[in-house]
Every structure is written in C-alpha cells, then in structure tokens.
Amino acid sequence: MNPWSIRLAERRDVGELLVIEEAQFPEPWTKGMLLDEISNAASRRYTVAVEQGKVVGYLGVMFVLDELHVNTIGTLPGHEGRGIATSLMDEAWADARERGIRRATLEVAVSNTRAQQLYYRYGFRPVGVRKNYYERTHEDALVLWADVEAKGEVPAGS
Ligand SMILES: CC(C)(COP(=O)(O)OP(=O)(O)OC[C@H]1O[C@@H](n2cnc3c(N)ncnc32)[C@H](O)[C@@H]1OP(=O)(O)O)[C@@H](O)C(=O)NCCC(=O)NCCS
Numbered sequence: 001m002n003p004w005s006i007r008l009a010e011r012r013d014v015g016e017l018l019v020i021e022e023a024q025f026p027e028p029w030t031k032g033m034l035l036d037e038i039s040n041a042a043s044r045r046y047t048v049a050v051e052q053g054k055v056v057g058y059l060g061v062m063f064v065l066d067e068l069h070v071n072t073i074g075t076l077p078g079h080e081g082r083g084i085a086t087s088l089m090d091e092a093w094a095d096a097r098e099r100g101i102r103r104a105t106l107e108v109a110v111s112n113t114r115a116q117q118l119y120y121r122y123g124f125r126p127v128g129v130r131k132n133y134y135e136r137t138h139e140d141a142l143v144l145w146a147d148v149e150a151k152g153e154v155p156a157g158s
Contacts, residue, residue, distance in 0.1 A: 004056055004084065006091045009038050009046035016055035017048070024074040027136045037071065044071070047091060049084050057084035061092055068096050068148065070106035073115070085118055093122065093148060101148050107133060107141040116142070123150050 009017070014034050021028040029037075037060055038046045049057040056079045060071040075084045096104070104122075107130060108115050124144035133141035 002083065002087055004049040004051035004087070006047050006049050006088060009048045009058060009060075011035060011038055013048055013055055013058075014038065017058055020055070020058065020074045020076050021072075023077045025072075027134060029072070045092070045095065047088055049088055057088055059085070059088040059092055061096075063099070063101070066100060066102045068092075068101045068104040070104065070119075073118075080114075086121075089118065089122055096148050104146045104148050106144050108144060109134060109137070110140045110142055116144075119144055119146070122146055123148075 014031055017034050017038075018028075018031055021034065037044050043064070044060060044062050046058065046060040048055045055076070057073075057075040059073045062069040062071050073085055073088065075082075104124070106119065106124070108119065110129070124146040126142045127145050128143040130141045130143060132138050
C-alpha cells in the first residue's frame with residue numbers, strides 16, 4: 001500500500017501546490033489561478049496526494065461534456081519516480097469512468113518525455129502539434145488524446 005493517500009484538493013492546500021508549481025513548471029500558475037481552479041467544482045477536479053500531512057503531488061482535470069482535460073500534474077521535487085503521479089492518474093481515471101467520460105486530452109511540451117511516458121501508459125497518443133504553445137519557452141506542445149475506457153486493455157508496463 002502506498003504511504004500517501006489521495007483526497008480532493010482544498011483551498012488550504014494552495015500554498016503547498018504553489019511550491020510544487022514553482023519548482024516544476026517554467027510558467028508556473030499564480031496563487032490566484034490555482035485558487036480559481038480548486039474552487040471551480042462545477043467543471044474542475046483537483047486532487048492531492050498527501051504523505052504524513054504533506055502534499056507530495058497533485059493533479060487537476062477539467063470536464064468538458066464527456067471529455068476530460070488534464071490541466072496539470074506535478075510531483076514534489078525529490079519524490080519523483082515513486083508512483084505518485086501514477087496513483088493520482090489511476091484515481092482520476094476511476095472517477096472519470098464512473099462519470100461516463102469517454103475521451104481525455106492534454107498538451108505536453110515536446111521535450112517533456114518523462115510526462116509523455118506517464119501519459120502513454122494511459123493510452124494517450126499524439127494527434128497533433130501546437131506550435132509555439134508555451135509563452136515563455138516558445139516550445140511546441142504535443143496534443144495527446146486517449147480513450148478512457150480502453151486503458152485496462154493496455155498491457156502492464158507498456
Ligand atoms: C511528470 C511527473 C508528474 C511524473 O511524476 P512521478 O510522480 O515521478 O511519476 P510516477 O512515479 O508515477 O511515474 C514515473 C516513473 O516512475 C516509475 N515508478 C513508479 N513507481 C516507482 C517506484 N516506486 N520506484 C521507482 N520508479 C517508480 C514509473 O514506472 C514511471 O516510469 P516511466 O517514466 O517509465 O513512466 C513529474 O516528473 C513532474 O512533476 N514533472 C514536472 C511537471 C510536469 O512536467 N508535469 C506534466 C506537464 S504536461
């Protein structure tokens with residue numbers, strides 16, 4: 001069993017999310033942006049992985065009709081490679097299936113192969129490129145789509 005548990009994010013988590021955001025992203029979201037996202041329960045679902053009272057990872061998704069958009073995912077520096085992002089994605093996938101979500105999409109920087117490996121394990125595949133997607137780095141983004149229902153058919157380790 002994992003030494004962390006997953007729960008819905010709350011406004012009081014925003015300081016800890018900001019620490020991860022600023023450490024992990026070249027264009028970090030602001031406190032205000034994160035608070036808006038966490039508070040928008042109608043179309044957003046933010047979850048956190050908490051270990052010994054500390055937020056060690058988070059995932060934010062957005063629902064558009066029967067589609068899920070992965071808005072953000074991050075693991076606290078020093079805690080990568082422990083399966084934290086995977087367990088957040090597993091929990092979100094189970095929730096999405098219960099909601100009848102069929103497809104999922106996201107954008108990921110072309111150079112971010114670490115995140116791409118994670119996404120490919122959930123059946124995401126590239127369908128296009130958004131040129132110059134990131135304002136600060138000017139990097140292109142891959143547009144990925146996945147069939148949420150199909151994830152169980154992906155062989156373990158692929
Ligand atoms: C991408 C990111 C979220 C992955 O988080 P993570 O918690 O390290 O992910 P996981 O540990 O679940 O999985 C990563 C790898 O560790 C491996 N792993 C899982 N549990 C492990 C364990 N106990 N020991 C060693 N490795 C493990 C997984 O097999 C996986 O391998 P893969 O790279 O071949 O897919 C994290 O690196 C991050 O925060 N990056 C910066 C932000 C970012 O780029 N976000 C995505 C934007 S689109």
